Amino acid sequence: METTMSKNVGVIGLGAMGFGVASSLLRAGFNVHACDVRREVLDKFAAAGGVACANPAELAKSVDVVITLVVNAAQTDAVLFGENGVVSTLKPGSVVISSATVAPDFAVELGKRLGEKGLLLLDAPVSGGAARAASGEMTMMTSGPDEVYAKIEDVLQGMAGKVYRLGNVHGIGSKVKIINQLLAGVHIAASAEAMALGLREGVNPDALYDVITHSAGNSWMFENRVPHILNGDYTPLSAVDIFVKDLGLVLDTARRSKFPLPLSAAAHQMFMMASTAGHGGEDDSAVIKIFPGIDLPAAKVK
Numbered sequence: 047m048e049t050t051m052s053k054n055v056g057v058i059g060l061g062a063m064g065f066g067v068a069s070s071l072l073r074a075g076f077n078v079h080a081c082d083v084r085r086e087v088l089d090k091f092a093a094a095g096g097v098a099c100a101n102p103a104e105l106a107k108s109v110d111v112v113i114t115l116v117v118n119a120a121q122t123d124a125v126l127f128g129e130n131g132v133v134s135t136l137k138p139g140s141v142v143i144s145s146a147t148v149a150p151d152f153a154v155e156l157g158k159r160l161g162e163k164g165l166l167l168l169d170a171p172v173s174g175g176a177a178r179a180a181s182g183e184m185t186m187m188t189s190g191p192d193e194v195y196a197k198i199e200d201v202l203q204g205m206a207g208k209v210y211r212l213g214n215v216h217g218i219g220s221k222v223k224i225i226n227q228l229l230a231g232v233h234i235a236a237s238a239e240a241m242a243l244g245l246r247e248g249v250n251p252d253a254l255y256d257v258i259t260h261s262a263g264n265s266w267m268f269e270n271r272v273p274h275i276l277n278g279d280y281t282p283l284s285a286v287d288i289f290v291k292d293l294g295l296v297l298d299t300a301r302r303s304k305f306p307l308p309l310s311a312a313a314h315q316m317f318m319m320a321s322t323a324g325h326g327g328e329d330d331s332a333v334i335k336i337f338p339g340i341d342l343p344a345a346k347v348k
Contacts, residue, residue, distance in 0.1 A: 054076070055077070055078055055109055055110075055112075055113065055201055056078075056080065056108070056113065056132075057112075057115060058105065058112065058114045058116060059082060059116040060082040060088070060091055061117075062176035063115050063145075063172060063175075063176060063179045064080075064113075064115035065176075066176055066178075066184070067113060067172075067184075067205050068091060070180065070182035070205050072094065072096060073182070076201070077097065078097065079096070079097040079098075079099050079105045079109055081098070081102055081104070081105050101130035102125045102130060102132045103132065103134050104130070104135075105132070106133075106134070106140075109140070110141070110197075111140065111197075111198055112132050112136060112141070112143070113145060113201075114126065114132075114144050115145050115146070117146060118146055118147070119146065119149065119152045121146065122146050122152075123156075126142065126156075126160070127159070133163050136163075136165060138163070138165065140165055140166070141165070141166045141197055142165055143167075143170045143198065143201070144167060144170060145171055146171065147171050147220070147223050147224065147227060147292050147295065148171075148295070149224075149295050150217035150220040152220070153167075153216045154215075154216045157216035166190070166193065166197070167190060168190040168195075168198065168219075169188065169216040169217060169220055170188040170189075170219055171186070171223035172184050172185065172187070173226055175270070178207070181207075182205060182207060184206050184208075185206065185208045186205075186209045187210050187212060187219045187223050187226070189212045189213040189214065189215060189219040190215075190216055224299060225296075227289070227292040227293065227296060228310050230292075231292060231296075231313045231314070231317065233265045233267035234313075234331065234333060235312070235316045235317070236313075237267055238316070238331065238336075239316075239337075240268070241272055242340050246337075246339065252276060255272050255273070258272075271329075271330065271331040272331070274329050275334055281329060282328055282330075283329055284329070285326065285330060286320045286321050286327070286330050286332055289314075289333075290314070290318055290326065293317060294314060296310050297310055316333050317330070320336050323336065
């Protein structure tokens, strides 16, 4: 099987997931080039052994594989096709691994647009959180032509613990990812609602968390996000506005086939309320702040 000959890989977007991916690839022996709008993050990456690049075009000159770990479709489009974008310098036959959560139709069209430039696409959204990205154990939901996998098998092994090959056409990976986001968003919203009720009823929040995480009502999101609430720390790892976007993609996809998603719609409204109230840039667990009269630090002291 053909594999990537070059060990030069580019990562665009050094956020919570992107920095972890870039670090995992460095440990796997790749020469990793990266760019990000934040100079301090680039300096940190360079100090760890990576190559900091001023823009996507500069990065693409030196690599055969580019991984885009940006927020949404608009940012994906900008770093690939915008001013100083990847496609202006990336040599034909190279591979773009698109890992933002986007609409399936966008992924399909992106494959066509890159193909017109002689480039290959892997539709490859990711999940697992910053910790798993940093340890090289995240999950990838991928789809694309067999020739793409043949070229980048070593890269995928270096950045993820589980790579699902879901089909040979673009868009399938993105469909699976938005279904994952349906569950993630609903679970976060339900976790916030449960904790808000417990606080309103005067239950000790630490005891409530301990009980639920050892009971049938637990979920990965409850276990992962409720500590942010208990600590009153809403530093964004995944922001409220991420789920405004992602649940919006879920509902848009279902709307095209007139498929009802009542729980997704309710959760989306909860995140919209939190964003409208000024919490859009906070951690997604800040959706609990939509509930009236929940003074979290005071509630924890009771």
